[in-house]
Amino acid sequence: MISEIFHLLYYKIKTLLYFQIELNKTSIVKNIASFFVYSFFLLAFYNGTQFAIDVVIVKYRLGLFILHKFIGIGVFIFGMSVAVGNMIVSFSTLYKSAEINFLFSKPISSESLFIVKFLDNFFYSSSTLFVFLIAGLSGYANYFQLPLYFYAWSFFVLIIPYVITFALVGILTLFGFIKIADRFGVRVTIFIIGLLYIIALSLFFKFSSPLVLIERVLPYYPNINIDLSFMFSPYLKYFPNFLLSDALFAFIRNDFHKIIINSSLIILISSFVFTLAVYISNRFYYRSFLKVIELRLTKSTPNRIPLKNIFDKNLWFSSSLSSLIKKEIVLFVREPSQVIHFSVMMILIVLFISGIRSTQVIILKAASPELQTIIYMAILVFILFMLIAFSLRFVFPMMSLEGENFWRIRSAPIDIKKLVFIKMLIALVINLFIGIILIIFSHSILHSILVTQALITFVIFSMTIVPLIFMMGSFFSNMKEKNPIRISSSQGATVSFLVSILYLTTVLGLMYYPINEYFNARFFGKIPMVENIFSRINIVLGVVGLFSVILSYLISVKQFKKDI
């Protein structure tokens, strides 16, 4: 088994190396651009970590214990995201890829295949993540002046096993998903898994609420830089996320005993989950592979195919454009990964909307204008971030998904400019529709000045980001990749994400001052005089947005006309 794994890994690494050292003009430009964007963000992440620590320790004087509990909560959310992400990506790579069909036709054991594909997945989709973790760790280590060995220890002994644990949890959940889906159907299973996920998150936050944490710890001030774990549930500290954060805390206190114990426990948990996953893969992976094929084939019965008469109906556009747009809609609706992701995002939006009224009440009742500003900005960040996530997942792959049939578009009697315009428009209209609903619900009891401004900001933000991400998707297009999930987790998508975050940060930076002024005025019973500032910001963002639309459109048209 070991030789099988190394043999496969050797050639997998070889394919990656070939990919990395490809030297042509476009590749060099893309890599240089990526390098600058990555460097900027790594630096920002490094400084951001130090700034965040400083805010907790110096500005709010919450102490080292609370800081590390916050880190524990943060890495838990991060771990759960890794698990969900890995579950989705693994479904494509472990079950649906052409490669897996090739490998399963060879005499390879299920567990070897599982290990190779897991590592392939893990490092393919997590390499960027690790680079950012290193930047964050460096910021942390530099802030506390930790010794050099901390970097190696925390990365290899704490973080990698921790991330592997959650990635494996994602795959184990996927195995469970297939097992349950075989018995109860896909929809019921999505409901069950979604419910379990929400329950797990709710329970975690019930037992490790940040507010309860602060309330319990602050009475001990100024003795809040020591280990106060005794005040909390004795079981909570054995969660991998708190083992990790407590180990980091132990580094600061030079508590080597604790470092060794926590590190050993993290490795032990990781090894246990890994062994369990390998054991289950030995018994279940091949069977589940066959089961997934069966589920896919069984599902495609003619009477269940949605939009089956769409090609008989006329749209407003010319027949060729109309056919392409219909194709876009039908392929989206009939691709399970697209529909499932879209549904998950819609559920998130519904959850957000259902809880947003109480958050607005919290804003209005908050004890200080700063707090009001922060909570309001958090809502704005969520909405704008949702738009970025949505665009990256669905707009970025739009050109790549044309795939090797792209020649049909190129050889059809259609105007490429019009086609690009319509594709961008579809993406923009859907994004605007979702965003406007979010803004309306999230501002239902807030003052009209904020509602108007939020709507304007959102429209300009969408008009800038959606065409930009569409353009990046066409610039980094990969016509050979059929899997939209892999396209949206590619190097180009990461660069697009980082550029979008940069823009988001700029917008928030510009908005912070007038919003803070607004809440200040309202808090002290004055009339807010912020319309002028808002107008100036709108003009600046509008001009940037206009440039983005024109530039993105022109570059996208050029990309659609390039030789492939």
Add this chain to the structure above:
Amino acid sequence: MLTINNLTKSYNNFNAVDNISFRLESGDFTAFLGPNGAGKTTTIKMIAGLLAPSSGSIKLKNFDSVTNHIQLKQNLGYIPDQPFLYDKLTGLEFLKLTGGLFGLRREELKKKINETLELLSLGDWINRKTETYSQGMRQRVSIASSLLHNPDLILVDEPMVGLDPQSANIVKKAFQQKAAEGKTILISTHSLHIAEEICTRVIILNKGKIIFDDKIEAFKTFHEREYKNLEAFFLELTKDDF
């Protein structure tokens, strides 16, 4: 060698393969014929372990496709209709990768690679990345990779689709040579002439059922006696679908 017993594959009450049984002996070069949707690829994929049978059994040298699928695959060379190659590997690297998956040792693998390179006339292209290959070249590399471990059963799904005449000729000769060496070959094809030219036995599948299974001589005699040509005979046998 290969024993298929009451094999069925059903989807939503539809039998893609409907209770078929046949046996292939060493040296049999069998054409698997039938119109689109007859169940040829489904049967081949079940033998290759890429689909699970709904009922019935598949045994290759007594290795069952469900309980001993790894041993079965060790004795099998499966060539799919759409060849899968790693784009960023060269043809030679791909052959080394596949040979390794079948457990071939370095020296043995080197010898086998040289033999198959010659058999399929792969030449200098073998050192270039497979992403630069034509369809014919891709198919030939895929075939080569499936022959390296000297399998007892060679399973081929539509090997001639998209091949230029030169490639088709090379592929045909390669299979003929393997059959002459005593290997069992099951080849799914739409081309009746290829079946007639190179195969020793014909199995015709229609709507998941076997409707003809005999030696090639019987196939020829029958259609020559009753019909003016091979196409007319085949169309008559499968006429419900046209």
